[in-house]
Amino acid sequence: MKKLKVIELFAGVGGFRLGLEKTDKYQIVWSNQWEPSTKTQHASMVYEANFGDKNHSNEDIASVPISNIPDADILVGGFPCQDYSVATTSQNSKGLIGKKGVLWWSIHRILSEKKNAPKYLFLENVDRLLKSPTAQRGRDFAIMLQSLDTLGYAVEWRVINAADYGMPQRRRRIFFLAYHKSTAVYKKLKKVNKLEWLCKTGTIAKAFPIAPKLKIDAEFKIEGNLVNLSDSFNKEEKLSPFLNTGIFCEGTVYTSKTTPKLTSKKTVLKDILQNGEVTPEFYIDEKDISKWKYLKGSKKEVRTAKSGFTYNYSEGSMIFPDALDNASRTIITGEGGKSASRFKHVVSTPKGLRRLTPIELERLNMFPDNHTLLEGISNTKRAFFMGNALVVGVVEGIAKELYNIINS
Numbered sequence: 366m367k368k369l370k371v372i373e374l375f376a377g378v379g380g381f382r383l384g385l386e387k388t389d390k391y392q393i394v395w396s397n398q399w400e401p402s403t404k405t406q407h408a409s410m411v412y413e414a415n416f417g418d419k420n421h422s423n424e425d426i427a428s429v430p431i432s433n434i435p436d437a438d439i440l441v442g443g444f445p446c447q448d449y450s451v452a453t454t455s456q457n458s459k460g461l462i463g464k465k466g467v468l469w470w471s472i473h474r475i476l477s478e479k480k481n482a483p484k485y486l487f488l489e490n491v492d493r494l495l496k497s498p499t500a501q502r503g504r505d506f507a508i509m510l511q512s513l514d515t516l517g518y519a520v521e522w523r524v525i526n527a528a529d530y531g532m533p534q535r536r537r538r539i540f541f542l543a544y545h546k547s548t549a550v551y552k553k554l555k556k557v558n559k560l561e562w563l564c565k566t567g568t569i570a571k572a573f574p575i576a577p578k579l580k581i582d583a584e585f586k587i588e589g590n591l592v593n594l595s596d597s598f599n600k601e602e603k604l605s606p607f608l609n610t611g612i613f614c615e616g617t618v619y620t621s622k623t624t625p626k627l628t629s630k631k632t633v634l635k636d637i638l639q640n641g642e643v644t645p646e647f648y649i650d651e652k653d654i655s656k657w658k659y660l661k662g663s664k665k666e667v668r669t670a671k672s673g674f675t676y677n678y679s680e681g682s683m684i685f686p687d688a689l690d691n692a693s694r695t696i697i698t699g700e701g702g703k704s705a706s707r708f709k710h711v712v713s714t715p716k717g718l719r720r721l722t723p724i725e726l727e728r729l730n731m732f733p734d735n736h737t738l739l740e741g742i743s744n745t746k747r748a749f750f751m752g753n754a755l756v757v758g759v760v761e762g763i764a765k766e767l768y769n770i771i772n773s
Contacts, residue, residue, distance in 0.1 A: 366772055368392040372434060372475070372483060374426060374442035375468060378411040378737055378750045380730065381441050381489075384760025390768040394435050397422040407746055414739050426471045436481045438771075443489035443538075443755055444468045446497065446505075450595045469509060476516050485550075486513075486543035487767060489755055492524045494539055496605035503605035504598040510613045511587050511594055518543040519551050521562070523569045523623070524609040527756040528692035530573055531630035533637050534729040536695050536756050540763060542568055550770055559612050559619040567612075568770050572762040574626040575610070582608055582621040635689035637728035638712065646703070646744075648719040649711065656705040657718075661685035686713040693729050700726060701748030723747040731757040 371391050373381055376398040385391040393416070398409040409423040422429060445468055476482045496502045513520055522541035527534055544551040554562060560581050564570055583606060587594070599606060611620035649657060663682040669675050687694065687710050697708055700721070710721045723744050724734045730751050737747040 366390075369439055369485075369768060369771065370394045370435075370437040372437040372440045373397070374440065374472065375444050376412055376421075377408050377443065377753055378732075379415055380732065380754045380757055381443065381487075381760055382416060383732065383736075384755075384757045385441070385764050387757070387761045388764045388768065391439070391764065393420070394437050395420045395422065397424070397426050397429065399423060399425050401425065405741075407742055408750060411737050411739055411742065411750065415736060426468065427474075431475065431478045434475060434479065436479070437483050439485040439487055439767075440472065440475065440483040441487045442472070444472065446491045446494050450504075450508075469512075473512055473516070476513075476518075482516075482545070484545040484548050485767070485771065486518065486541075487760075487763065488541050488543075489760075490539050490541075492537045492539050492609075495524070495607040495609070500601075501599050502602055503607045504595065506605075506607055507587050507594055507598045508591055510618070511589075511591060513543050514587070514613065514616060515591075517546045519546070519554050519612070519614040520544075521554070521567055521569060521612045522610070523573070525569075525573055525759055526625070527759050529625040529627060530758075530762070531628045531632055532692070532731065532756050532758045533632040533634065534693045534696065534756055536730075538755060538759070540569065540759065542763070542767060548771075554612065555614055559614075560621070563610055563612060563619070563621060563623070568766045569610075569763060571769075572766040573759075575623040576626050578621055578623060580621075581619045584617060584619050586616055587613070587618060588616065632692065633690050634687060634693045634710075634712065637693075637725055638689075638714075639722055639724055643714075643716075643719060643722055647722055648717050653705055654718065657711060658685060660705055660707040661711075683707065686711045686718055689713075696726055696729055696748075696752050698749045698752030700752050701743075701745030723751075726751040729756075730754045 369391050371385060371393045373393050373396040376382065376396045382393055382396070385393070396412070398412055400406055400408060406423050413421055495506050497505050510520055520541055520543045522539055524537055524539050526537045544554060557566065560578060562570070564575055564578050585606060606620070608620040608622045610623040611618060661683045663680065665679045667675055668678045689712065693710060699706065700709055711718055712721065723737060726748055727734060727736050732754070737750050
């Protein structure tokens with residue numbers, strides 16, 4: 366069967382592409398990576414070093430002419446979690462516009478303006494998306510769902526913790542798929558028992574099995590235009606109506622709290638460590654260990670803000686050094702650099718305590734060793750890339766089942 370053509374947005378250093386290409390069922394026909402706040406486009410440089418610069422765009426996606434973006438079957442990307450609030454402009458009462466620079470609207474623009482828009486979407490975000498912003502829990506996700514519904518798509522989503530399925534990092538992200546109403550998958554989803562799709566027959570359920578459920582936990586409509594939703598959705602409610610698994614089809618949400626069906630396969634932090642190949646810079650100096658212990662330890666202390674206001678501060682302790690017999694904690698963007706930190710990983714080795722290397726961080730996201738190694742890219746920047754990346758194995762798992770369901 367022929368490969369499915371893919372547009373890859375917010376490509377970073379290419380985690381989505383790695384996952385798709387591992388299945389040998391997808392072909393990236395155009396990619397875009399642009400970091401607005403930096404002069405040197407480091408992530409795009411790494412992307413091009415690994416995949417070449419053909420059909421790769423390193424410019425602000427909001428200003429790329431639609432005519433420059435080729436037709437494709439699928440649009441993929443891990444876009445930033447931002448404020449998705451919507452307003453009409455006085456110049457154009459029909460036009461809906463979110464805040465400038467909010468990248469969801471770049472996806473929306475491609476889907477609404479391309480003559481042959483992609484029939485499928487495969488997107489990733491932080492799980493906070495389901496409950497943001499705090500004043501209107503779930504509003505941002507509701508705006509996204511409604512905007513896709515208006516464009517003719519049904520959506521399924523799941524929050525997946527990679528470690529639940531034998532991968533080396535405890536990283537929770539929301540993955541969602543959208544199917545256009547012109548596709549056989551949409552027609553199937555429209556007719557099917559929604560609980561059965563979520564738990565057994567759907568794309569994500571086949572890729573990452575969950576424990577059976579007896580019923581859908583909540584079912585509700587999303588109604589009104591995007592401006593009304595932005596103003597009033599779930600106002601003053603303490604909880605988001607969106608649970609970790611769900612479907613949105615023809616204006617109705619079907620959502621459930623599901624639990625993963627754990628696999629016997631388990632990859633732990635110890636499995637990804639480099640043995641005897643680590644340079645001295647990653648080892649922690651004896652004189653700095655007390656600082657690391659303090660930052661990782663529990664605290665109850667009075668602190669003073671810059672304004673002079675004093676307050677009681679408390680936090681619990683973290684495991685120090687990190688447990689080697691469990692999947693790793695989530696990598697964050699500040700993982701690199703020598704300075705002591707509460708959140709950086711520290712492992713105990715025969716030679717002493719040390720931080721994780723760029724290769725180990727790549728392995729935690731299931732990237733090939735030295736994927737981010739490039740002249741002019743510091744180890745700190747390599748760690749930053751991995752803090753922003755996704756776990757390649759999750760993309761690969763969903764991509765295999767998506768291809769199967771499209772071609773069934």
